Amino acid sequence: MGARLSRAFFASPVLEVAPDLLGCVLTSGSVAVRITEVEAYQGLDDPASHAFRGPTPRTEVMFGPPGFLYVYFTYGMHWCANLVCGPDGTASAVLLRAGEVIGGADVARERRPACKADRDLARGPARLASALGLTGVDSGLDLCAPGSPLTVRSGSTVDTALVRNGPRVGIRVATERPWRFWLDGEPTVSTFRPGALRKRGDSE
DNA sequence: AGGACGATTAACT
DNA sequence: GTTAATCGTCCTC
Numbered sequence: 248m249g250a251r252l253s254r255a256f257f258a259s260p261v262l263e264v265a266p267d268l269l270g271c272v273l274t275s276g277s278v279a280v281r282i283t284e285v286e287a288y289q290g291l292d293d294p295a296s297h298a299f300r301g302p303t304p305r306t307e308v309m310f311g312p313p314g315f316l317y318v319y320f321t322y323g324m325h326w327c328a329n330l331v332c333g334p335d336g337t338a339s340a341v342l343l344r345a346g347e348v349i350g351g352a353d354v355a356r357e358r359r360p361a362c363k364a365d366r367d368l369a370r371g372p373a374r375l376a377s378a379l380g381l382t383g384v385d386s387g388l389d390l391c392a393p394g395s396p397l398t399v400r401s402g403s404t405v406d407t408a409l410v411r412n413g414p415r416v417g418i419r420v421a422t423e424r425p426w427r428f429w430l431d432g433e434p435t436v437s438t439f440r441p442g443a444l445r446k447r448g449d450s451e
Numbered sequence: 452a453g454g455a456c457g458a459t460t461a462a463c464t
Numbered sequence: 465g466t467t468a469a470t471c472g473t474c475c476t477c
Contacts (some may be wrong), residue, residue, distance in 0.1 A: 286458070288458075295458070296458090297458080319458080321457055321458070321459065322456095322457060322459050322460080323457090323459095324459080324460080325459050325460070327458065327459080329458085342458055344458085361460085361461065361462095371459070371460070372458070372459075373458095373459050373460065374459090374460075415458070416458070416459095417457085417458055417459070418457095418458060419457095440459090
């Protein structure tokens with residue numbers, strides 16, 4: 248397997264790091280996931296970013312140095328994992344949207360009992376976080392520290408011609424920014440779901 | 452103190 | 465194709 252990704256790797260501008268993360272491998276215990284789909288969130292310049300309105304206890308880690316893990320809770324039941332990227336203080340991060348489980352599938356299946364096909368073990372951001380066993384207690388982890396329970400390594404070489412990009416999923420603002428990146432032809436890439444499902448206090 | 456809503460998923464028809 | 469589930473976070477009193 249490849250080398251551990253360095254702090255310097257994560258410190259490049261988030262729009263450069265995001266596509267470069269495709270094909271890299273996340274490892275947590277025995278579970279290993281090859282990244283096939285990500286989204287970039289560009290901190291204070293991006294209305295769709297959790298960091299857009301400034302730091303809060305939840306988003307504090309995004310405002311620190313790159314190479315740290317940001318995990319948030321959503322829809323009352325799901326955790327989603329991000330890698331803080333870009334120069335220190337830019338509050339940018341890459342959402343891990345989908346991946347292929349390439350190791351420890353038995354453990355991943357135990358964590359995702361509702362999952363039928365193996366290709367769905369880490370297909371979708373909350374599924375990916377679940378397969379890796381990531382929750383809020385893991386937010387703030389230094390991914391570059393020796394002994395980190397979650398590591399990110401370069402994978403086998405990715406054909407850059409397979410990298411695609413387009414609109415981000417599930418957001419209601421800044422939908423025109425094509426900051427979702429994925430590997431064409433990968434069965435683990437989540438299906439595109441445009442814009443927001445507005446169901447509750449529907450104001451239109 | 453109260454309320455709206457979400458970087459979603461699973462289970463339906 | 466549709467929709468319920470479920471609660472932390474943040475904004476507005």
